Structures are given as C-alpha cells and as structure tokens.
Amino acid sequence: MIASIELKKSASKHLYLQLYSQLRELILKGELEADTKLPPIRKFSKKLSVNNITIVNAYNLLEEEDLVYKKVGSGTFVAPLTNQHKEEQNNYLDEQVYIDEDTKFTEQQEKMINFATGAPTPDLFPIAPFKRLVNKVLDRDGGYAFGYQKSQGYLELRKTISSYITNYNIKADIDEIQIISGAQQGIDILAKTFLDYGDTVFVERPTYPGAISVFNSRKANIVEIPITSEGIDTAVLEEKLAEYNPEFLYLMPNFQNPTGYSYSKTTKERIIELANEYSLLIIEDDCLGDLNYTSKDNKSLKSLDQNQRIIYIKSFSKVFMPGLRLAFLLIPNRYFEDILISKYISDIFTDGLVQRVLDLYFKEEMWEEQITTLKDTYSQRYQTMCNALQEYLPQKVEFTIPQGGLNFWLELPAELTDKKLQQQALKKDINLAPGSVFYAAAPPDNRIRLSIAAASQKEIRRGIKKLASIIKDQLENNGYQLNNSFLPLV
Ligand SMILES: Cc1ncc(COP(=O)(O)O)c(C=O)c1O
Structure with a gap:
C-alpha cells in the first residue's frame, strides 16, 4: 500500500x-x-x-x-x-463526491484571473500545521498568549529571528529586533518616528503605493528618484542629496515592487558609499527577497552595512500568510527607543498567539519547507509568465524579465493607457494593476504591473493570451498596424 x-x-x-x-x-x-x-x-x-x-x-x-x-x-x-474515524470511513466516498462538486462551484465563481494583487491565495497557506501549532501553543502557554505582550515582541521569537537572519549574512542581536504587525505598520511607525510636516523623504520612482500613502499622511515632501533595471539611479540620488537633506531613503533592492528590478552589486555598493558620505538613513523593505529564482546576488543592503545606516523591514505576508500581520524591523541601536514608542502608540504590541506560533514554526524546522514549497510554486508560475509574455505579447510592449519576486512591469505603446487597458481586460475577466498608482506625482499612464501571486500557471497562460489579444485589438483600433514579419532592408 x-x-x-x-x-x-x-x-x-x-x-x-x-x-x-x-x-x-x-x-x-x-x-x-x-x-x-x-x-x-x-x-x-x-x-x-x-x-x-x-x-x-x-x-x-x-x-x-x-x-x-x-x-x-x-x-x-x-x-x-x-x-468517529469509522463514521468518517463510511462517509469517505460520499464526501469525495461532495468535495468535487464544491470545487466545481468555486472554480466557476472564481473565473476572474487576478494579475492585480500581490497577495498569495489561501490554497498556498499551511493551515493544517498551523492548526497543530496553535493547539500546541495553547496547551503550553494557555492565557499568557492572550495577555498584554511586550511592545518589542515575544522574546523567544526575537531570539529565533536573530539566529535565522544569519542565513542572510545579517547580524542583529535581540535588542535590535522589533516585531511589528506587518510591514505596512513598519513603514507607518518609521514615518511617525522620523517625519514631521514638510520633511523630505526619498523614494524610488515608481514605488510601493502603501509607502506613498504613509508619507503623504505625514505631509512629507516626497522626492522620487528613477529606478532602472540596475536599481535606483545613483547619479540622480547624489544630485538630490546635494540639494535636499532627506530624513531617509525608502527602497526595495531585490525584486522591487512594482518593477521586479533588482539592484546590481555596483549600485548597492554605491548606495552604501553615499549613505556614509551624506549620513543618509535608509529604510530597506525586503518583502520579496526570499523569492529568488535566477539571481546570483540578491544580498540585502543591510548585509553590506557596516555603519548602522539601515533599518531593515521583513514581512512574513508574502512567504507565509498575510492575515497573520507579522513582520520585523532590524533597527540600529540609536533609534531603538523612539521606534519602540511609535510602535506602542500604534497598537501597543503585535498579537501574542501568532508570534508564538511563528516561533514554533521555526523551532520545529518547518520554515525551510514552507519557503521551498512556496518558491517552487512561484518559480513555476514565473517561468510560465516569462514564456507567455514572450510568446503572446506584441513587440511594442516592453518589459525586463525579473530575477525573482512576484511582479512583472510592462511598458505599453504610447497609444494605450493603463486605465483603459484595465477596463477592457476586466470585461474579459482579467484584472491587472495600472502603473499610475505606483507614482507619487506626474505618473506616466502607459505602464502596468502583472503579479503572479494569485494566478495559477494555467491562468497565466490563458490570461496573457487574452490580454495580448486585447492589446493587439486596441493597437489596431488606434490605427497602428502590427507587422510582426517586418524585416529591415539591408
Ligand atoms: C513592498 C511592500 N512593502 C510592504 C507591504 C505590506 O506588507 P504587510 O502585509 O507585511 O503589511 C507590501 C505589500 O504588498 C509591499 O509590497
């Protein structure tokens, strides 16, 4: 058997x-x-x-x-x-029929192909082991898991994280680790700590809209620095550093959201040099760094930082379950107290039960398998997306293949706009993220972001084929004749 x-x-x-x-x-x-x-x-x-x-x-x-x-x-x-098992045994066949019918029903309901969201879908969540560990924590700690917790975070989890991050060549002791309720809260409490009305903050252009919203809510002056496929433009960064005195620079060096770009080694090293030269504080958001498929060097900036210039944010949303609202900050000592106060003001502490369960997840050595399984699934989707884009899209649509992460950033021909394409795609049950939402000001309107977080391989192929035909139709309606067989005269 x-x-x-x-x-x-x-x-x-x-x-x-x-x-x-x-x-x-x-x-x-x-x-x-x-x-x-x-x-x-x-x-x-x-x-x-x-x-x-x-x-x-x-x-x-x-x-x-x-x-x-x-x-x-x-x-x-x-x-x-x-x-009880015997009863279940009797129902076994009936149940199979029942489940199959249920699945069919949801499949029909969920025919929308969602390239818009960066959030993983529930089928990727490890529910059974989580349930087992919740029970284990409750048996072990009882009501302590539900009392007020330390604002800095559960000590055992901080110890676990301190040892886990050595795998990323990062050293931080438990006093430098702050547990937070998601990376979004991290950005918010850092903004609360460092930004007053009118202060300047540097961001990549384009960047994560959740960060733009936070900085706008502090009435900060947001200065956008263009990002290329090699990372943030360090020449422009230097010019801007000479002109402004920013409170910090917020960036994502690996598999950036929305572009999928990763910083080259040269760019990373230059940023560290500039940070030292200009006493620049950097906030590094490493949401997707674990999802490396082809990159040979996806080191974090934090691992290169010798002078405590970097605050590092790592979320468990993309590689575990976003609903847990769990992430951590690595903080240079000098900022620790101020940030702790901001965290306290925000929500006093992060849920004690989920911190304990996550800690056990690591201690029972299930984390490695979690990351491996997720990475396998995403890398297959990634490969399918790369192939589908190359196979179906008209040549006038430009994109760079990312080395990891969840996002593909497409530049449409100037005749098309992101919002119009989104509307047309929605009519055919495809959703995508219009690029204009990723800019703080003066957004171009011909970029879109496609995410593989919530689309299966089958959906990716089907969705990109349909999307390509919508783009071709729109281009033809705009008077542009596609001629894939065009050859230069030589
Ligand atoms: C770059 C980036 N930072 C932060 C977040 C928010 O993550 P969390 O769910 O941990 O709050 C996201 C979510 O998509 C993100 O893309």
Missing part, C-alpha cells in the same frame, strides 16, 4: 501535507490496518526523496488525529480506528 504513495514536488501543496493526506486515506479506507508499522523516517524519506522533516511532520499530524501512535524506540504504528 505504502508503495502507491507518490509526492508531487511541483504541486502547490506542501510535501508533508501530501504525504499526510495519502496515509490518512489509506488508514481510513482500511488499507493500512491497525498496528501496521509505518516505514522508519530515514528509510521513507530516502525512498520518497524528501527531507526527514517531511516524514516527521506528516506522522505528527496523523498522531494529532489519533490515526497513528508512537512507541519509543520502535517507531510509528497505525492506531485502531475510533468510532
């Missing part, structure tokens, strides 16, 4: 969840009888070509449901079915 188990590395479902579901099914169907010994962890992991932890996590989930039991020193065995 066990021989029939097959795990698909290409599926969006975690490997341990695939294994858990298949074993569960074999047990409930009675194909694995009570007291049958399950394969030892090492042997099984070798057979399935997965990490030991995949087997451990699947066995743990089955144990939580009393479907298996463990004997110290002997291994894991199938448990006798309880009455």
Whole structure:
C-alpha cells in the first residue's frame, strides 16, 4: 500500500501535507490496518526523496488525529480506528463526491484571473500545521498568549529571528529586533518616528503605493528618484542629496515592487558609499527577497552595512500568510527607543498567539519547507509568465524579465493607457494593476504591473493570451498596424 504513495514536488501543496493526506486515506479506507508499522523516517524519506522533516511532520499530524501512535524506540504504528474515524470511513466516498462538486462551484465563481494583487491565495497557506501549532501553543502557554505582550515582541521569537537572519549574512542581536504587525505598520511607525510636516523623504520612482500613502499622511515632501533595471539611479540620488537633506531613503533592492528590478552589486555598493558620505538613513523593505529564482546576488543592503545606516523591514505576508500581520524591523541601536514608542502608540504590541506560533514554526524546522514549497510554486508560475509574455505579447510592449519576486512591469505603446487597458481586460475577466498608482506625482499612464501571486500557471497562460489579444485589438483600433514579419532592408 505504502508503495502507491507518490509526492508531487511541483504541486502547490506542501510535501508533508501530501504525504499526510495519502496515509490518512489509506488508514481510513482500511488499507493500512491497525498496528501496521509505518516505514522508519530515514528509510521513507530516502525512498520518497524528501527531507526527514517531511516524514516527521506528516506522522505528527496523523498522531494529532489519533490515526497513528508512537512507541519509543520502535517507531510509528497505525492506531485502531475510533468510532468517529469509522463514521468518517463510511462517509469517505460520499464526501469525495461532495468535495468535487464544491470545487466545481468555486472554480466557476472564481473565473476572474487576478494579475492585480500581490497577495498569495489561501490554497498556498499551511493551515493544517498551523492548526497543530496553535493547539500546541495553547496547551503550553494557555492565557499568557492572550495577555498584554511586550511592545518589542515575544522574546523567544526575537531570539529565533536573530539566529535565522544569519542565513542572510545579517547580524542583529535581540535588542535590535522589533516585531511589528506587518510591514505596512513598519513603514507607518518609521514615518511617525522620523517625519514631521514638510520633511523630505526619498523614494524610488515608481514605488510601493502603501509607502506613498504613509508619507503623504505625514505631509512629507516626497522626492522620487528613477529606478532602472540596475536599481535606483545613483547619479540622480547624489544630485538630490546635494540639494535636499532627506530624513531617509525608502527602497526595495531585490525584486522591487512594482518593477521586479533588482539592484546590481555596483549600485548597492554605491548606495552604501553615499549613505556614509551624506549620513543618509535608509529604510530597506525586503518583502520579496526570499523569492529568488535566477539571481546570483540578491544580498540585502543591510548585509553590506557596516555603519548602522539601515533599518531593515521583513514581512512574513508574502512567504507565509498575510492575515497573520507579522513582520520585523532590524533597527540600529540609536533609534531603538523612539521606534519602540511609535510602535506602542500604534497598537501597543503585535498579537501574542501568532508570534508564538511563528516561533514554533521555526523551532520545529518547518520554515525551510514552507519557503521551498512556496518558491517552487512561484518559480513555476514565473517561468510560465516569462514564456507567455514572450510568446503572446506584441513587440511594442516592453518589459525586463525579473530575477525573482512576484511582479512583472510592462511598458505599453504610447497609444494605450493603463486605465483603459484595465477596463477592457476586466470585461474579459482579467484584472491587472495600472502603473499610475505606483507614482507619487506626474505618473506616466502607459505602464502596468502583472503579479503572479494569485494566478495559477494555467491562468497565466490563458490570461496573457487574452490580454495580448486585447492589446493587439486596441493597437489596431488606434490605427497602428502590427507587422510582426517586418524585416529591415539591408
Ligand atoms: C513592498 C511592500 N512593502 C510592504 C507591504 C505590506 O506588507 P504587510 O502585509 O507585511 O503589511 C507590501 C505589500 O504588498 C509591499 O509590497
């Protein structure tokens, strides 16, 4: 029976969840009888070509449901079915029919292909292990998880983060780590800390609109510095530094939102030099840095910073679950107290239960698999998007292939506008993000952002094909004749 188990590395479902579901099914169907010994962890992991932890996590989930039991020193065995399991066993086939009908219904409902959102969809969320860890935290800490927490964050989680970030070549001790309720809150509390009415802040042009809104809410003077496929234009940055005295520069050096651009090594090094020369404070938002598919160097600026010039923001929204509202800041010591006060004023502390669960996620070594699974799914979507754009789009649409992240930034021919294209696309059940929302002032109107966060590979191919035909129709209506067979006269 066990021989029939097959795990698909290409599926969006975690490997341990695939294994858990298949074993569960074999047990409930009675194909694995009570007291049958399950394969030892090492042997099984070798057979399935997965990490030991995949087997451990699947066995743990089955144990939580009393479907298996463990004997110290002997291994894991199938448990006798309880009455509740037997009832479930009887309903098993009926349930399959029911689920299939349910799925069909939602598929029909959700026919919109969403390239507009940068948020991952619920099918990518690791619900079963999360549930297990929530219970574990509640059993362990009871009401403490729901009391007032320290504003700086749960100590154990800060210790875990301090050791985890060494993987990124970043050193920060627990006093330099501030837990926050999402990166958006991070940007907000930094703005509260550093910006007064009329203060200047530098941003990339274009940039993340959530940051623009925060800086506008502080009535700051936003100076936009153009970004190219090599990163922010350091010559313009230097000119502007000579002209203004900004409170800080907000940027995203890896897989930038919205452009997908990544800073070259030269750009990163030059920025660090300028920061030292002009005593410039930098806020580095590293939302997508983990989603590296082809980049050879996606180091953070923070890892290059010798002089405590950088405040680093890392969100768990894109690589875990946005609804948890969890992120952290790495803060040079001198700013720590002021930022702590801003955090306290905002919401006093970040949810204690989710901080504890995240901490266990790392401690039980499930994080690595989380990132690997998500990255696998996204890199397949990324490849599909690269191929579809190259195959279907007319040559007049320009884009640079990003090296990672979730976003593709397209420049439309001047005859088209982002909003009009969005309206036309919506009529065909495709949504996209108009580029003009990513600018603080004087936006161009012929850019769009396409995100792979919420579109499957199938949807990407279908959506880009349709989008390309809408673009071609609009170009033809504008009098521009597409002639893909044009060859220069030589
Ligand atoms: C660059 C960037 N920073 C911050 C955020 C907000 O993240 P969070 O959900 O952690 O608040 C986003 C969300 O899309 C983002 O793209």
